[in-house]
Amino acid sequence: MRFDKRMTDLNALFKFTYGLYVVGVKDGEKFGGCVVDAVMQTTVEPPTLVLCCGKKTRTRELLLENKAFSLSVLPDDVDTEIIKNFGFQSARTADKWAAVKHRLRNGLPVLDDAAAWVVCDITDWRELSTHTLFFATIVDAENGAKKPLSYTDYRERKTKGGKTMKYQWVCKVCGYVYDGDTPFEELPDDYVCPVCGVSKADFEKVEVKEK
Ligand SMILES: Cc1cc2nc3c(=O)[nH]c(=O)nc-3n(C[C@H](O)[C@H](O)[C@H](O)COP(=O)(O)O)c2cc1C
Structure with a gap:
């Protein structure tokens, strides 16, 4: 062969x-x-x-x-x-x-x-x-x-788009869910929530229940 x-x-x-x-x-x-x-x-x-x-x-x-x-x-x-x-x-x-x-x-x-x-x-x-x-x-x-x-889970975690992500980053102040292309961890330190303006440190990693 x-x-x-x-x-x-x-x-x-x-x-x-x-x-x-x-x-x-x-x-x-x-x-x-x-x-x-x-x-x-x-x-x-x-x-x-x-x-x-x-x-x-x-x-x-x-x-x-x-x-x-x-x-x-x-x-x-x-x-x-x-x-x-x-x-x-x-x-x-x-x-x-x-x-x-x-x-x-x-x-x-x-x-x-x-x-x-x-x-x-x-x-x-x-x-x-x-x-x-x-x-x-x-x-x-x-x-x-x-x-x-x-x-496989590691590869899916890297996939953007929400459905296959195991985690999301959510603003603790206003609930905004980060949905950008750049992995949240790789955003610059001066990133701010586009809705309420708080800093990157005010986001928390939340597990997404698979549908
Ligand atoms: C998800 C993932 C899986 C990997 N699997 C292997 C592997 O099975 N064998 C291997 O030699 N390198 C693997 N690598 C690559 C090494 O971790 C990478 O080349 C590392 O930088 C080598 O570092 P070193 O030069 O200090 O040994 C993998 C990397 C990632 C991110």
């Missing part, structure tokens, strides 16, 4: 269900890591998983160097800033854990806000074309009370 890009709709892959995780890995005296969705449990005994990491990432270099990592399962109410911090910049230029609330488990950082977390030792890896597939054994884990965020 030959792969023909013109005939193949890779959007089908967005219907595969994944969670979202933050990897934590040692980087000298500090820590690195990034957002990943490509994680899959493999055997039950021993408890193992595979993690697929892009070859250009700093995280991959650090995983190869340290052979151990933590994985924090992102909760469904995760602050978008966490995803931006870990997923849209590199630890080559940013100290990603510096301003994020976390604790150390087995010497590795896990998010205070995680729905659950695991710490893993890397037992093997395999180089693929664009990614490295890491095989890992779980050495410590804790389950939390929060629900996990799925990749």
Whole structure:
């Protein structure tokens, strides 16, 4: 079979269900890591998983160097800033854990806000074309009370238009519901409510019940 890009709709892959995780890995005296969705449990005994990491990432270099990592399962109410911090910049230029609330488990950082977390030792890896597939054994884990965020829910949260959004930003003073194209979190600090003029800080994030 030959792969023909013109005939193949890779959007089908967005219907595969994944969670979202933050990897934590040692980087000298500090820590690195990034957002990943490509994680899959493999055997039950021993408890193992595979993690697929892009070859250009700093995280991959650090995983190869340290052979151990933590994985924090992102909760469904995760602050978008966490995803931006870990997923849209590199630890080559940013100290990603510096301003994020976390604790150390087995010497590795896990998010205070995680729905659950695991710490893993890397037992093997395999180089693929664009990614490295890491095989890992779980050495410590804790389950939390929060629900996990799925990749699909994360994508829907980013979709504008109200119907598929899981959250809306509502003015606490007059009830105006923000409906602009720019994600509310990315509006400038001097944004004001167009109806009553109060500041951005006077908006609250409200969960939208799905119809
Ligand atoms: C929603 C989302 C899912 C991602 N999934 C993966 C993934 O499964 N594997 C991966 O290597 N990178 C993934 N990334 C990209 C990395 O998080 C991103 O390249 C990061 O900036 C790498 O940082 P680093 O250079 O510090 O490792 C994802 C990013 C986002 C926002």
